[in-house]
Amino acid sequence: MDTVERFGVSMNPQLLERFDQVIARKGYPSRSEAVRDIVRNYLIESDWEESDSEVIGTVTIVYGHEVHDLADTLNDVQHENRAVIVCATHVHLDAHNCLETIVMRGSSSTVRGIADRLISTKGVKHGKLVCTTTGRELG
Ligand code: NI
Numbered sequence: 001m002d003t004v005e006r007f008g009v010s011m012n013p014q015l016l017e018r019f020d021q022v023i024a025r026k027g028y029p030s031r032s033e034a035v036r037d038i039v040r041n042y043l044i045e046s047d048w049e050e051s052d053s054e055v056i057g058t059v060t061i062v063y064g065h066e067v068h069d070l071a072d073t074l075n076d077v078q079h080e081n082r083a084v085i086v087c088a089t090h091v092h093l094d095a096h097n098c099l100e101t102i103v104m105r106g107s108s109s110t111v112r113g114i115a116d117r118l119i120s121t122k123g124v125k126h127g128k129l130v131c132t133t134t135g136r137e138l139g
Helices: 013-026 031-049 070-080 108-120
Strands: 054-064 085-092 097-107 124-132
Touching: 013 031, 031 108, 031 124, 054 070, 054 108, 070 097, 070 108, 097 108, 108 124
Parallel strands: none
Antiparallel strands: 054 097, 054 124, 085 097
């Protein structure tokens, strides 16, 4: 295991009390584990702000497959962007609704652009992009 460095953080007691309440509710075993997650999230967000950095994005969409041309349109967008799309999973939720999860790898602006296009397609009921990282820069 890598070595760790310790550092002190000054904080007013009210802020620290609220922080402790939240991390206890979320189940963190220690402040250190919570702070590590917060730092990792901050670093990932920074990666996404730099359009040239390689990122991983997972977009989940829910749509009705009976809407005219919708499934074809979503499929066309994916074929046009096959160099960025790693894989896609389709789930038939019920007789009318489908869910797709599409994993993409590329520059953050490209990944965000494809996700926006899928989510904004007429007939998509819900869509959300989860922005993450290749993990190489995180310990
Ligand atoms: Ni389906």
